[in-house]
Amino acid sequence: MVEREPIIRIQNVSKSFGRVRALRNVSLDIYPREVVVIIGPSGSGKSTLLRCINRLESYEQGDIWVDGIHLSHKATDINKVRAEVGMVFQQFNLFPNLTAIENVMLAQRVVRKRPYAECERIAREQLEKVGIPEKADVYTAKLSGGQQQRVAIARALAMNPKIMLFDEPTSALDPEMIKEVLDVMLNLAKEGMTMAVVTHEMGFARAAADRVVFMDKGEKLEETTPSDLFTNPSHERLKLFLSKIL
């Protein structure tokens, strides 16, 4: 299943916010069609790691390649990279002045320069795929949290990204809405999307993850398969963390 060339290669990346060391020498390879789940306590650098992959954060040391493009290079057009890397945020970050379908169409038009009719067709397809085609013309503030997050996923997917990053996509949701979002993500994983997912939903990790990465205090402490994670967690801090969230 796993191909040889990683589509994301993170090598010895370090990042500080002032005196806070958010990432310490983190390395991680993600292969095409792989689902990697990243877990760890709050403040351990999970978001920062994801945000370095599409350069929403810069990093001081180390190298990252995305689909063969070296992010550390000055000449790299980061917007090209970002168009291939979809991101889903904890707080959805939908554009509130636009309807659901306009949210899904905007970047297609502005970045991909697709003709209007094509944008609309693709947007409808994506809304269909995440299960809310009937909400196309509704402004996002009128949607439930789960629906908003699904629009956000559709918005990212409409760009036909090669990679999807999820930063705690269900953490801001009421419990009854978590499943509808996880189901969309599970389907995506089944279709073979390459995904890096920060989440504490262990059910999702068990069902979809090829590998689980445990981070603590900016370090990657453990990288293992989901089954090994629960049966023999090697690290003390990982055991402690698992005992808290399970």
Next chain:
Amino acid sequence: MASDVHPQTGGETRRWLDIRPLARNLVQRQSWFIAFILLDLLIIRAIQTDPILIETWDYIQIGISVTIQITIVAFLLAIVIGIITAFGRISKNIIIYNVSTLYVELFRGLPLLVIILIFAFVVTPGVVDWISGSDSTGQATGLPFLDDFIQRLIGIPEEDVATTALRSRDIDPLWRIMFAFALTYGAFMSEVFRAGIESIGRGQMEAARSLGMTYFQAMRYVILPQAIRNVLPALANNFVFLLKDTSLASVVAVSEISYLTRQYSSNRFRYPEGLLVLSFIYANLTIILSMGAYYLETRLHADRRES
């Protein structure tokens, strides 16, 4: 929407016929407006019938187009200046930041009247001298191309353009003070736009950038539309203030309504009549403006409207 109507609430038709809430709202919230309209009608009638007021109106009314012209042109210029300066004020480039901050502080710090006088009597002659060359012997030494261009623009006869130099008295007082208004209100409005841009959460910019938009695309398609919508009430306020401030143009003999009123009233010694007509015009212009702004605002807030 029909499908949203709960069957339990039933009395759709009864609510339709009941005009009491509407009447109550009209009396409690709109009485001022009704009073205003009545007063307005009274004055309109007087202006149409009273011979002195007819004469007063005819004299002053000529200036309405000038007042509106200054207001609209200066406001549009101020919006452009304000948005550009707002970007300067949030810029990380220290030169751009400091230059735009200096401009804002200066123009906010000086009284508009003083700025108008400076533009009419210092800046305009200075710029004209610079363009035409200060010796004014006829053959331009400064910027001959610009000199001829402006002369054509302000309607100097074509055969004279090449031989004469631009003189500051050729420049209409209206244009002497247009930039005083535009720059002053540009400074005010840059603060409005800056606050508007900063009121949009960081997540919006991040979402736009994560989709591959450039900084400017994100600003243009995501941040600014929301920011402008948020600052619309403040913009409308500025527009009304600007409209009223155009009365200051009268000090440099721009024939807008305040200037004409002063001229007319002192010549004929008819202050009550002149000021009545003047107030009538300003009050109606500002009320119409406020209503237009309100309409625009509700239209732009389509997503917050009850559906």
